[in-house]
Amino acid sequence: MIETKNLSLAEIEDLSFRALVAAGTSEENARPLAVATAQTEADGVASHGLAYIPIYCEHVQCGKVDGQAKPVMSTPRPGVIKVDAATGFAHAAIDLGFDSLIPLAREQGIAALAIDNSYNCGVLGCHTYRLAQAGLLGIGFTNAPASIAPSGGSKPVVGTNPFSIAAPGEDGQPALLIDQSASTIAKSEVMKHAREGKAIPVGWALDSDGNPTTDPNVGLKGSMAPSGGYKGVGIALFTEIMAAAMTGATLGIDASPFSGTAGGPPKTGQFFIAIDPGQTAQGAFAARMSDLVGAIHDQDGAHLPGDGRQSKRRKSADHGVDVNVATLERINAILL
Amino acid sequence: MIETKNLSLAEIEDLSFRALVAAGTSEENARPLAVATAQTEADGVASHGLAYIPIYCEHVQCGKVDGQAKPVMSTPRPGVIKVDAATGFAHAAIDLGFDSLIPLAREQGIAALAIDNSYNCGVLGCHTYRLAQAGLLGIGFTNAPASIAPSGGSKPVVGTNPFSIAAPGEDGQPALLIDQSASTIAKSEVMKHAREGKAIPVGWALDSDGNPTTDPNVGLKGSMAPSGGYKGVGIALFTEIMAAAMTGATLGIDASPFSGTAGGPPKTGQFFIAIDPGQTAQGAFAARMSDLVGAIHDQDGAHLPGDGRQSKRRKSADHGVDVNVATLERINAILL
Numbered sequence: 001m002i003e004t005k006n007l008s009l010a011e012i013e014d015l016s017f018r019a020l021v022a023a024g025t026s027e028e029n030a031r032p033l034a035v036a037t038a039q040t041e042a043d044g045v046a047s048h049g050l051a052y053i054p055i056y057c058e059h060v061q062c063g064k065v066d067g068q069a070k071p072v073m074s075t076p077r078p079g080v081i082k083v084d085a086a087t088g089f090a091h092a093a094i095d096l097g098f099d100s101l102i103p104l105a106r107e108q109g110i111a112a113l114a115i116d117n118s119y120n121c122g123v124l125g126c127h128t129y130r131l132a133q134a135g136l137l138g139i140g141f142t143n144a145p146a147s148i149a150p151s152g153g154s155k156p157v158v159g160t161n162p163f164s165i166a167a168p169g170e171d172g173q174p175a176l177l178i179d180q181s182a183s184t185i186a187k188s189e190v191m192k193h194a195r196e197g198k199a200i201p202v203g204w205a206l207d208s209d210g211n212p213t214t215d216p217n218v219g220l221k222g223s224m225a226p227s228g229g230y231k232g233v234g235i236a237l238f239t240e241i242m243a244a245a246m247t248g249a250t251l252g253i254d255a256s257p258f259s260g261t262a263g264g265p266p267k268t269g270q271f272f273i274a275i276d277p278g279q280t281a282q283g284a285f286a287a288r289m290s291d292l293v294g295a296i297h298d299q300d301g302a303h304l305p306g307d308g309r310q311s312k313r314r315k316s317a318d319h320g321v322d323v324n325v326a327t328l329e330r331i332n333a334i335l336l
Numbered sequence: 337m338i339e340t341k342n343l344s345l346a347e348i349e350d351l352s353f354r355a356l357v358a359a360g361t362s363e364e365n366a367r368p369l370a371v372a373t374a375q376t377e378a379d380g381v382a383s384h385g386l387a388y389i390p391i392y393c394e395h396v397q398c399g400k401v402d403g404q405a406k407p408v409m410s411t412p413r414p415g416v417i418k419v420d421a422a423t424g425f426a427h428a429a430i431d432l433g434f435d436s437l438i439p440l441a442r443e444q445g446i447a448a449l450a451i452d453n454s455y456n457c458g459v460l461g462c463h464t465y466r467l468a469q470a471g472l473l474g475i476g477f478t479n480a481p482a483s484i485a486p487s488g489g490s491k492p493v494v495g496t497n498p499f500s501i502a503a504p505g506e507d508g509q510p511a512l513l514i515d516q517s518a519s520t521i522a523k524s525e526v527m528k529h530a531r532e533g534k535a536i537p538v539g540w541a542l543d544s545d546g547n548p549t550t551d552p553n554v555g556l557k558g559s560m561a562p563s564g565g566y567k568g569v570g571i572a573l574f575t576e577i578m579a580a581a582m583t584g585a586t587l588g589i590d591a592s593p594f595s596g597t598a599g600g601p602p603k604t605g606q607f608f609i610a611i612d613p614g615q616t617a618q619g620a621f622a623a624r625m626s627d628l629v630g631a632i633h634d635q636d637g638a639h640l641p642g643d644g645r646q647s648k649r650r651k652s653a654d655h656g657v658d659v660n661v662a663t664l665e666r667i668n669a670i671l672l
Contacts, residue, residue, distance in 0.1 A: 076445065076615045076616075076618065077443070077444055077445025077446075077612070077615045078414065078415075078443075078444050078445065079414075079415045079444035079445045079446040079447070080444075080445030080446055080612075080615045080616055082615075082616065082618065107413070107414075108413055108414050108415035108416075108444060109412065109413025109414065109415045109416030109448065110413075110415040110416055110446055110447065110448040110609070111415065111446065112445065112446040112611060112616060114616035114617065116617075116620075137577070137582060149635075149638070150632040150635065150638040150639065150640070151638065151639055151641075152635075152637040152638040152639050153632065153635035153636075153637060153638025154635070155631075155635055157628070157631045157632055157635075158628075163574075165574050165577065167577050167581065176573065176577070178570045178573060178574055180567050180570050184564065226564075227563075227564035227565075227567045227568075228520065228562075228563035228564025228565075228567065228568055229563075229564075230641070231516050231563045231564065231568075231571075232563075232564055232567075233641070234514045234516050234641050235567075235571070237512065237514060237628075237640075237641065238499075238501050238514055240628060241473070241501065241503050241512065241625070241628070244624055244628075245503065245613070245617065245620075245621055245624035245625050245628065246473060246611065246613055246616050246617050246621065247616060247617055248616075248617040248618055248619070248620030248621070248624065251624055251627055251628055251631075253627070253628070253631050254627070271616070273446070273609065275448060275582065276413070276416075277581070277582055279412045279413045279416045279418075280412075280416055280418065280448060280450035280582050280583060280584075280607070281450065281452075281581065281582050281583055281584040282412065282418065282584055283584070284452075284581075284584030285581055285582065285584070288580055288581035288584065288587055289577070289581050291587055291589070291590070292493070292494075292573075292576060292577070292580075292581065292587055292589070295491075295493045295587075295589050296486040296489065296493055299485075299486065299488075299489035299490070299491055299493075300489075301488040301489060302485070302486040302487065302488040302489025303486070303487055303488050304486070304573075305487075305566070305569070305570050305573065
């Protein structure tokens with residue numbers, strides 16, 4: 001039984017903010033990360049919420065991320081915004097870019113934001129969500145250190161690389177939000193099984209010769225299994241091309257790990273595309289989304305990607321979130 | 337043993353062109369479809385090459401596609417091109433759109449092409465390939481009649497919906513081309529097993545209650561299994577949103593079948609995004625692609641998506657393609 005304590009979203013944001021600042025993060029950089037942490041906890045994705053605050057703080061202290069970084073923006077073309085995250089937190093770079101991306105997408109019909117010299121951006125769907133809130137279709141990509149092998153090979157070349165798409169709906173809520181990685185299962189699940197000494201199911205990870213394994217430690221030294229075989233590799237490559245090759249960021253094969261303190265800044269990237277459905281679909285978008293979502297919700301037991309997060313988010317706004325007390329203790333130690 | 341005859345790519349294009357025109361297609365509409373047919377045969381994707389010409393001709397004759405259609409283009413925003421395919425062939429609409437999309441993407445850095453009132457666009461990767469040849473990163477989406485059920489449901493709501501991405505390389509060849517559908521296997525494979533009275537492997541299709549089946553006929557009445565489970569549904573939804581909701585085209589749940597003569601024009605859609613890597617990655621793109629591709633080709637037995645098509649394409653240019661004689665006879669019957 002894990003001991004928990006109920007915190008409001010404002011309390012989660014405030015606690016995150018204070019810990020990040022105490023560790024040496026500028027207030028400007030700490031705020032968007034604290035907001036995203038509260039949002040992530042609200043969505044029920046505890047693995048990427050407060051649990052990450054001690055890691056972020058450690059990374060500021062060891063120089064894996066520059067807490068005082070000032071991201072630099074440029075607009076090389078009317079539809080393209082480029083942000084150099086300057087080895088700071090991805091969230092501050094995304095915030096800076098979105099301030100221009102949103103009006104630009106409305107004006108141009110479509111616009112792109114390419115971020116390099118960046119860091120782990122947390123839950124990707126928290127960012128595309130904001131584009132949908134602004135009435136835009138948001139697509140996002142982010143890359144990670146290599147852990148998936150190519151088809152026919154056994155050595156990792158691409159990360160578990162998630163992509164996300166958020167479609168605008170009514171009342172500032174997305175009609176649909178997809179946020180999925182390219183692997184069968186999150187790497188953190190394999191690590192959890194290793195810590196607990198439990199076997200993993202066949203299909204989660206592969207050994208260093210590319211064969212299935214049920215030993216999580218063998219899998220961690222090998223590679224993560226791509227979702228759906230070669231098609232999962234295709235998704236990981238799609239994301240790697242967008243987040244790294246298209247931004248000039250570091251490829252997963254060259255990036256330092258997101259966990260631990262070794263290797264300096266990972267300098268990975270993010271790529272976002274924002275599109276105005278009012279221009280491309282000329283008035284038909286809302287009806288199509290409503291028909292598509294309706295056809296799914298009309299089926300007993302069927303659900304949309306993002307349904308779970310959305311219902312948790314609604315509940316969390318009123319009732320707060322039950323947070324792991326051990327995590328709180330680790331964060332409070334930073335504040336002492 | 338299937339009887340074949342060797343044809344040059346020019347002969348394949350010419351034969352396709354004459355058959356389409358004989359069936360009532362305008363020369364303007366027939367040409368891009370004939371070019372794509374030769375390209376598809378060159379790539380070794382025989383299922384979508386000449387074998388489709390009799391189907392296209394039948395669809396012109398029954399009115400499922402308007403062979404004389406004149407697609408209409410508009411530019412509602414500086415970065416957005418809209419093409420109404422006017423229930424004609426997708427290829428003519430894409431050609432019209434690409435003539436503007438390519439210069440626009442260079443000028444704006446990113447541009448979108450949204451096509452509605454369209455038809456089956458054949459092999460999606462043949463289109464994104466052209467964007468890569470122009471030095472642009474090309475992303476494409478196309479939707480199809482519903483055949484994949486949502487997670488937790490059993491009734492199809494989205495098609496096997498492919499997406500494609502083509503990254504530019506040297507000498508006008510893509511450095512990498514991904515073109516994959518959202519299902520475990522192509523529906524045509526299940527249909528082939530049904531015709532031949534063979535069982536299908538578990539994992540290809542589901543019965544109408546959503547349970548695995550090895551009977552191809554039961555699967556065809558049920559749904560196609562998404563690749564990698566719920567993540568394949570996510571890919572199909574991503575593509576449905578882009579190709580239908582974002583263009584105002586008909587959703588897969590409402591589209592008439594691509595096969596057979598019933599139901600009138602499917603009025604499905606295509607969505608393309610073209611991005612100039614020179615602007616988003618500011619000079620780093622080619623080196624990143626080369627490192628990524630190199631890390632894959634350096635591994636014994638490992639291969640990239642699109643490697644197979646590319647080597648077949650090179651061979652076909654010099655040696656032509658061995659074409660099924662029964663298919664040639666069906667096409668020659670149209671020319672009589």
